[in-house]
Amino acid sequence: MKVVDTVGDARAELAAARRAGWDVGLVPTMGFLHHGHRSLIERSVAECEFSIVTIFVNPLQFAAGEDLDSYPRDLGADLALARDVGADLVLAPTVEDMYRRRPATVVRLPELAADLEGAARPTHFDGVATVVAKLFNIVGPCRAYFGEKDYQQLVIVARMAADLSFPVDVVGCPTVREADGLAMSSRNSYLDPVERAAATVLHEALRAGADLVEAGERSPERVEAEMANVVAAEPKAELDYLVVRRADDLAPIAPLAGRLRLLGAVRVGKPRLIDNLGVDVPVA
Numbered sequence: 120m121k122v123v124d125t126v127g128d129a130r131a132e133l134a135a136a137r138r139a140g141w142d143v144g145l146v147p148t149m150g151f152l153h154h155g156h157r158s159l160i161e162r163s164v165a166e167c168e169f170s171i172v173t174i175f176v177n178p179l180q181f182a183a184g185e186d187l188d189s190y191p192r193d194l195g196a197d198l199a200l201a202r203d204v205g206a207d208l209v210l211a212p213t214v215e216d217m218y219r220r221r222p223a224t225v226v227r228l229p230e231l232a233a234d235l236e237g238a239a240r241p242t243h244f245d246g247v248a249t250v251v252a253k254l255f256n257i258v259g260p261c262r263a264y265f266g267e268k269d270y271q272q273l274v275i276v277a278r279m280a281a282d283l284s285f286p287v288d289v290v291g292c293p294t295v296r297e298a299d300g301l302a303m304s305s306r307n308s309y310l311d312p313v314e315r316a317a318a319t320v321l322h323e324a325l326r327a328g329a330d331l332v333e334a335g336e337r338s339p340e341r342v343e344a345e346m347a348n349v350v351a352a353e354p355k356a357e358l359d360y361l362v363v364r365r366a367d368d369l370a371p372i373a374p375l376a377g378r379l380r381l382l383g384a385v386r387v388g389k390p391r392l393i394d395n396l397g398v399d400v401p402v403a
């Protein structure tokens with residue numbers, strides 16, 4: 120596995136891979152890799168002849184006052200994990216290398232990015248879409264792997280790729296969880312032991328909502344109230360939102376029908392935790 124820290128060096132490695140006729144898979148990350156990231160890299164290695172992992176804490180997707188400076192980092196452990204899984208190349212560029220100056224071009228998807236995570240973090244998805252567009256142009260991947268854990272991000276990236284005709288398949292990968300249901304996240308490292316125990320409430324709430332839909336409930340309000348009640352019973356958790364939406368575009372839907380996604384965010388101690396679950400209602 121090669122490790123490079125400049126976009127220029129990555130382009131040179133990738134040009135050689137393409138000359139060899141290899142399918143290139145891309146796994147974009149912010150590092151501090153865990154089993155969730157690992158599953159994405161494994162999928163890329165299984166499906167592509169050449170896999171590149173990028174490690175870049177992208178300042179554009181953090182607002183002032185967020186955790187850009189304290190975001191957890193461990194490049195040595197990340198490289199060991201990527202090597203272990205069989206990645207071919209890691210690009211871990213500096214901010215100066217990625218952004219010679221603050222970009223004047225921004226990729227924005229207002230219909231998808233204003234709601235849910237975008238309501239709490241209004242400029243977040245502009246930063247995500249812009250850096251992913253840059254990575255697609257730097258890497259030229261055939262396939263790019265994203266976690267369902269960040270479901271709204273996955274919807275936005277897939278839509279951006281389709282709208283702007285990037286020749287890349289955006290592949291969504293299932294959320295990897297701890298044994299007690301908590302979705303793995305680099306930010307879980309911020310939780311103290313008491314908060315860590317309380318953090319499972321988000322998955323429990325989503326599960327309760329999914330169970331209600333599976334039992335026949337078709338009112339989004341009642342499903343959302345049930346999920347909110349579960350979080351209300353956990354004093355350490357502060358609810359941001361818990362909703363049920365259409366899976367494809369995250370639009371509200373009533374009565375509930377078709378492919379649905381339950382999505383939520385709660386604050387437990389320092390971190391805001393996000394998670395989601397899919398549930399399908401057969402259309403009669």
Ligand code: AMP
Pocket residue numbers: 147148149150154155156158159264265266267268269292293294295296302303304305
């Ligand atoms: P991040 O490093 O948080 O930007 O995440 C990089 C990629 O890994 C994104 O596509 C995430 O959705 C994905 N990811 C993060 N956590 C998980 C998880 N628990 N299961 C599956 N994918 C994940």
